Amino acid sequence: MTARTAMTGIQDKAQQGHSHQRPGPSRPSPLYQGKTSFDDIYDQPDPRDYFRGLRPLEYQIPHHAQRIFQRLLPALGAVTGRDQQVRVLDVCCSYGINAALLNHDVTLDDLYHRYTDPRAAALSRDELIERDRAFYARNRLPGAAHMTGLDAARNAVAYARAVGLLDEGFGEDLELTDPSPALVRALGPVELITVTGGVGYVTSQTFDKLLSHIEGPVWVAAFVLRTVDYGSLADTLARHGLVTQRATSRTFLQRRFSDAREQQNAIEAVLATDRSPEGKETDGFYHSELYLSRPAEHAAAFPADEILDRAIH
Numbered sequence: 512m513t514a515r516t517a518m519t520g521i522q523d524k525a526q527q528g529h530s531h532q533r534p535g536p537s538r539p540s541p542l543y544q545g546k547t548s549f550d551d552i553y554d555q556p557d558p559r560d561y562f563r564g565l566r567p568l569e570y571q572i573p574h575h576a577q578r579i580f581q582r583l584l585p586a587l588g589a590v591t592g593r594d595q596q597v598r599v600l601d602v603c604c605s606y607g608i609n610a611a612l613l614n615h616d617v618t619l620d621d622l623y624h625r626y627t628d629p630r631a632a633a634l635s636r637d638e639l640i641e642r643d644r645a646f647y648a649r650n651r652l653p654g655a656a657h658m659t660g661l662d663a664a665r666n667a668v669a670y671a672r673a674v675g676l677l678d679e680g681f682g683e684d685l686e687l688t689d690p691s692p693a694l695v696r697a698l699g700p701v702e703l704i705t706v707t708g709g710v711g712y713v714t715s716q717t718f719d720k721l722l723s724h725i726e727g728p729v730w731v732a733a734f735v736l737r738t739v740d741y742g743s744l745a746d747t748l749a750r751h752g753l754v755t756q757r758a759t760s761r762t763f764l765q766r767r768f769s770d771a772r773e774q775q776n777a778i779e780a781v782l783a784t785d786r787s788p789e790g791k792e793t794d795g796f797y798h799s800e801l802y803l804s805r806p807a808e809h810a811a812a813f814p815a816d817e818i819l820d821r822a823i824h
């Protein structure tokens with residue numbers, strides 16, 4: 512970990528667009544072109560295939576996000592002066608992994624062990640749900656946030672709801688449709704939006720719709736691949752009154768490349784943003800960066816450097 516996490520404003524400009532040809536999470540955004548598809552494990556009845564599939568690639572971005580997201584809860588309370596349960600929306604929530612890590616005394620390693628264990632393979636979905644409900648209830652942290660999840664993968668969201676990781680869950684794709692009335696209602700009180708592994712699949716289109724229905728000040732904390740341009744999304748957030756800062760002193764390992772083609776595509780994408788892939792993508796891993804978007808007065812009252820330093824050290 513670095514000694515200090517510097518933050519800078521975003522200067523990059525938008526480049527992204529998206530197609531609307533195929534429904535569901537299997538429709539690749541142009542920003543994700545060149546990446547290996549994991550669509551077959553995103554919408555299973557339970558998370559076992561997801562963890563089995565991603566373990567060999569050491570997918571780990573929710574682990575890096577865990578401490579930072581946990582640190583954002585009290586920081587948010589400190590600037591808003593509210594001591595109620597913080598309302599979080601996890602975008603691309605999948606099987607509720609960020610909810611598990613944010614609100615429970617568990618690690619991503621624990622989850623990898625739990626869901627790839629041969630004993631778990633022998634269970635039916637119902638048995639797994641029963642076991643998970645008890646596990647998450649037992650490990651719940653005091654001061655847990657109220658969790659709403661959004662993901663185009665309906666089965667994944669249903670699982671997260673069934674085991675109690677999400678208070679509310681929505682299997683909707685806002686790249687393709689407007690939010691349902693129930694989702695609109697759930698968005699009103701949201702104070703913090705989190706996202707890992709999702710930007711690129713979701714674009715400014717999704718965020719514009721989300722932000723239009725959030726009633727009060729909101730923070731957006733997004734871990735974003737270095738191969739993805741966040742400029743257009745930051746512009747959209749700016750139109751909703753949020754100032755975006757990027758942590759510049761460190762990057763976060765996301766996962767190993769699945770093959771040489773994927774690595775080459777990532778290296779080219781990073782070079783296209785005028786940055787160097789040396790010592791990062793050249794070493795075999797995707798790297799993500801943290802972007803934090805907040806109302807200007809919140810950013811001034813509670814400097815992002817401080818939040819990140821405390822989370823990281």
Ligand SMILES: C[S@@+](CC[C@H](N)C(=O)[O-])C[C@H]1O[C@@H](n2cnc3c(N)ncnc32)[C@H](O)[C@@H]1O
Nearest residue numbers: 536553603605608662663664684686707708712
């Ligand atoms: C790499 S996974 C990340 C899941 C989780 N956040 C994590 O870090 O483990 C990407 C997720 O994005 C979801 N997704 C893809 N396209 C989407 C869309 N248009 N709207 C909402 N979710 C989408 C997929 O279903 C999948 O759950």
